[in-house]
Amino acid sequence: MTPVSYFPHQNNHMYVEGIAISDIAKQIQTPFYCYSSTAIETNYQDYQRAFSTQDALICYAVKANSNQAVLATLAKLGSGADVVSMGEIRRAITAGIPANKIVYSGVAKTLEEISYALSLDILQFNVESEPELALISKVATSLNKTAAIAFRINPDVCAQTHAKISTGNAENKFGVPISKARLAYKQAAALPGIKVQGVDVHIGSQLTSLAPFAEAYKRIAELVIDLRSDGHDISVVDVGGGLGITYLDEIIPSKQTYADMVTAQLSHLNCKIIIEPGRSLLGNAGILVSSVVFVKTGEERQFLMLDAGMNDLIRPSMYEAYHQIIAVDKSSNVLKTYDVVGPVCETGDTFAKAREVHQSDAGDLIAIMSSGAYGAVMSSSYNTRLLVPEVMVKGNEFAIVRKRPSYEDIIKQDITPSWL
Numbered sequence: 278m279t280p281v282s283y284f285p286h287q288n289n290h291m292y293v294e295g296i297a298i299s300d301i302a303k304q305i306q307t308p309f310y311c312y313s314s315t316a317i318e319t320n321y322q323d324y325q326r327a328f329s330t331q332d333a334l335i336c337y338a339v340k341a342n343s344n345q346a347v348l349a350t351l352a353k354l355g356s357g358a359d360v361v362s363m364g365e366i367r368r369a370i371t372a373g374i375p376a377n378k379i380v381y382s383g384v385a386k387t388l389e390e391i392s393y394a395l396s397l398d399i400l401q402f403n404v405e406s407e408p409e410l411a412l413i414s415k416v417a418t419s420l421n422k423t424a425a426i427a428f429r430i431n432p433d434v435c436a437q438t439h440a441k442i443s444t445g446n447a448e449n450k451f452g453v454p455i456s457k458a459r460l461a462y463k464q465a466a467a468l469p470g471i472k473v474q475g476v477d478v479h480i481g482s483q484l485t486s487l488a489p490f491a492e493a494y495k496r497i498a499e500l501v502i503d504l505r506s507d508g509h510d511i512s513v514v515d516v517g518g519g520l521g522i523t524y525l526d527e528i529i530p531s532k533q534t535y536a537d538m539v540t541a542q543l544s545h546l547n548c549k550i551i552i553e554p555g556r557s558l559l560g561n562a563g564i565l566v567s568s569v570v571f572v573k574t575g576e577e578r579q580f581l582m583l584d585a586g587m588n589d590l591i592r593p594s595m596y597e598a599y600h601q602i603i604a605v606d607k608s609s610n611v612l613k614t615y616d617v618v619g620p621v622c623e624t625g626d627t628f629a630k631a632r633e634v635h636q637s638d639a640g641d642l643i644a645i646m647s648s649g650a651y652g653a654v655m656s657s658s659y660n661t662r663l664l665v666p667e668v669m670v671k672g673n674e675f676a677i678v679r680k681r682p683s684y685e686d687i688i689k690q691d692i693t694p695s696w697l
């Protein structure tokens with residue numbers, strides 16, 4: 278899937294499924310996020326088909342996009358959830374994802390979060406450290422529950438992705454080093470309230486090559502054999518997420534190729550496989566639709582100043598991420614080179630530098646592509662800008678799936694102390 282697969286131009290107008298983006302923008306003020314339900318479903322079904330020969334459960338990584346409409350769409354298709362907080366557990370359950378399809382990752386789960394997850398009997402805790410394991414054991418014992426656990430293993434491989442989304446190096450904060458894994462499992466097996474169930478690994482995000490995955494899974498397979506010889510009953514391997522998407526021209530292995538590699542590395546273990554895709558389900562299923570506020574001619578360059586900013590989509594400023602920027606109406610045949618920037622008072626509020634876009638004027642609509650994952654979920658109201666609404670399209674219908682708050686909503690969250 279490319280950034281424009283589900284947002285094609287017809288007669289110079291950008292569409293999503295059966296609706297023109299400009300028709301949505303007539304009813305909802307920009308900026309807004311727009312998702313294609315069909316794109317999400319197709320991506321999920323591609324994974325499902327790719328893993329159909331294995332005992333596999335897809336646990337969507339909720340942090341990529343946690344809107345109820347997204348979760349309910351995936352729940353309906355049978356998806357589980359990979360969650361990293363109590364809030365995400367609540368979102369998943371509310372959207373209809375059953376607890377026995379929820380795996381719980383995260384490096385600093387609190388007592389309260391662990392108690393909540395235990396009370397629901399979730400499928401698995403992906404444990405990231407010995408102190409976390411001790412706390413889970415304590416809480417489980419006090420609640421008379423048994424926690425099914427996997428250790429998240431840090432296999433010490435380089436994911437060859439951006440440093441801020443690489444998680445499987447020895448120097449990262451995530452997981453238990455593979456060299457200490459056998460000892461960690463031995464300790465776990467001796468603790469009350471703990472059932473050793475699986476092994477988990479997640480080496481990073483936006484991987485464009487299978488080689489780091491294959492290396493990590495090979496090490497995990499060897500570990501599973503060692504753990505079994507140590508007497509542990511390992512029945513689950515959670516292979517994490519991380520398969521990348523095409524933002525510009527990256528060539529990404531297909532979901533089938535990825536699944537075949539997983540099979541090659543792990544099928545001899547006869548384990549249940551859990552996969553935790555986030556970006557590869559949502560990324561190219563969504564765009565951020567914005568309007569040009571001004572076209573400003575600087576001394577050296579022209580700026581397209583948008584009504585969307587870094588608070589709405591932080592990936593360019595946080596990860597130097599590339600997003601295609603496309604005019605919603607391409608009827609002007611002239612391409613111009615612009616710096617595309619937002620309204621926030623930060624130099625970092627720049628979506629693109631020296632980018633060719635169809636010549637645009639104030640009021641024209643601009644689409645920032647590949648924004649379905651790590652877009653809306655990372656937004657803030659910095660500069661007291663209103664969180665942007667989210668829209669989901671299915672066929673010829675669309676629905677507002679999160680509405681824009683009002684200024685009153687935002688301001689009334691503050692409390693002026695009595696001495697003022």
Ligand SMILES: *Cc1c(COP(=O)(O)O)cnc(C)c1O
Nearest residue numbers: 338382482518519553554555556
């Ligand atoms: C973020 C995350 C994922 C999803 O990663 P994607 O790159 O979006 O597929 C899966 N598992 C864990 C533990 C994560 O932290």
